[in-house]
Amino acid sequence: NAGVTQTPKFQVLKTGQSMTLQCAQDMNHEYMSWYRQDPGMGLRLIHYSVGAGITDQGEVPNGYNVSRSTTEDFPLRLLSAAPSQTSVYFCASSYSVGEGYTFGSGTRLTVV
Amino acid sequence: DAKTTQPTSMDCAEGRAANLPCNHSTISGNEYVYWYRQIHSQGPQYIIHGLKNNETNEMASLIITEDRKSSTLILPHATLRDTAVYYCIVRVNTGGFKTIFGAGTRLFVKA
Numbered sequence: 001n002a003g004v005t006q007t008p009k010f011q012v013l014k015t016g017q018s019m020t021l022q023c024a025q026d027m028n029h030e031y032m033s034w035y036r037q038d039p040g041m042g043l044r045l046i047h048y049s050v051g052a053g054i055t056d057q058g059e060v061p062n063g064y065n066v067s068r069s070t071t072e073d074f075p076l077r078l079l080s081a082a083p084s085q086t087s088v089y090f091c092a093s094s095y096s097v098g099e100g101y102t103f104g105s106g107t108r109l110t111v112v
Numbered sequence: 113d114a115k116t117t118q119p120t121s122m123d124c125a126e127g128r129a130a131n132l133p134c135n136h137s138t139i140s141g142n143e144y145v146y147w148y149r150q151i152h153s154q155g156p157q158y159i160i161h162g163l164k165n166n167e168t169n170e171m172a173s174l175i176i177t178e179d180r181k182s183s184t185l186i187l188p189h190a191t192l193r194d195t196a197v198y199y200c201i202v203r204v205n206t207g208g209f210k211t212i213f214g215a216g217t218r219l220f221v222k223a
Contacts, residue, residue, distance in 0.1 A: 004155075033211065042199070043156065043213040058210060090155050100146060100158025101211065 002026050004104035006091050012110045013081040021076040021107050023091030031094045032074040033058070033101070034066065036087040043090065049074055081111045116200045121218040124194075130187040132217050134200030137181040142204050145176060146211070147185045149196040156199065156213075159185065190221045 007022045023032065033048035035058075045058030047066040055066050063085060065077040074093075078085060088108050092101035117135040124130040136145065146161040160167055160174045162183075167174040173186040187194055199216040 035213070042197075042215045045210060045212055048210060056210075059212065088153065092155070098144075100148070100161060101156070102158070103155030105155055106153070 004091055004093055004102050006089075006104035006107050008107060009105070010108050012112060013078070014112060015081060015083060017081050019078050019081065021078070021089055021091075021109070023074045023076065023104060024072050025074075025093040025102070026072065027093065027095065027102070028071060029093035029095045029102070030071065031097065031101075032068070033092045034064070034074070034076045035090045035092065036060065036085075037090065037106075038087050046076065046089075078109075083111045085109065086111045116202055116214050118198075118200050118214065118217045120215070121220065123220045123222060124187075124190045126192060126221055126223050127189055130190040130194065130219060130221065132185040132187075132198050132200075132219065133182065134185070135182045136200070136202045139180050139202050140204070143202045144204070145174065145180075145183045146201040146203065147172070147174065148199045148201065148213075149194075150199070150216070151193075151196040159198075190219075192221050192223060195219060195221045 004025045030051045034046040035043040037043045044060045046064050049055045049068040052068050052071050088106045090106050091104045094101045144163050147159040148156040150156040159171050162174045176183045197216040197218050199213050
């Protein structure tokens with residue numbers, strides 16, 4: 001198993017550009033989430049999904065869209081990048097509600 | 113979901129037990145206690161979780177008080193590689209499955 005794979009690992013965007021952060025898992029996990037972590041801070045939940053076709057908002061959803069068309073993939077879309085979205089983005093998944101999350105290695109995004 | 117309170121930072125000598133406390137005085141009867149850690153800038157790593165009984169695995173032990181208002185994560189023989197931020201989280205295991213992280217405790221293991 002590759003676990004949770006995030007691409008790209010690093011990205012620089014200009015203000016106003018859009019992009020999609022990719023997250024894929026090969027563990028047949030139903031539950032997936034996106035978090036952002038600003039320098040020196042804890043993780044904040046952006047969006048999460050409890051299965052294909054089902055998504056919901058977390059603590060800081062504004063400026064981000066998600067979809068879950070397959071169990072394996074949970075992409076995060078930045079609609080119009082802003083410098084405030086400079087952060088490290090982590091994707092996580094779990095097989096069931098009772099298990100802990102497996103996290104990806106993160107995407108480091110800088111918006112200039 | 114109930115909120116948690118953890119010390120900002122702690123020190124521990126290498127080879128000694130590290131005891132990390134967490135207060136969750138507003139925990140509900142159906143909320144579990146989860147612990148994760150984050151080493152440097154890596155993705156967080158799941159450690160252990162429990163409802164009301166003490167739990168142990170290959171990484172750590174989790175001690176939950178009888179009234180469930182607090183818990184302690186124990187790393188029995190801390191090593192330098194255990195230096196990390198440790199997060200205590202409480203959440204239900206049904207429904208929306210939102211997992212909210214707080215600020216955590218920064219554990220420094222010293223030689």
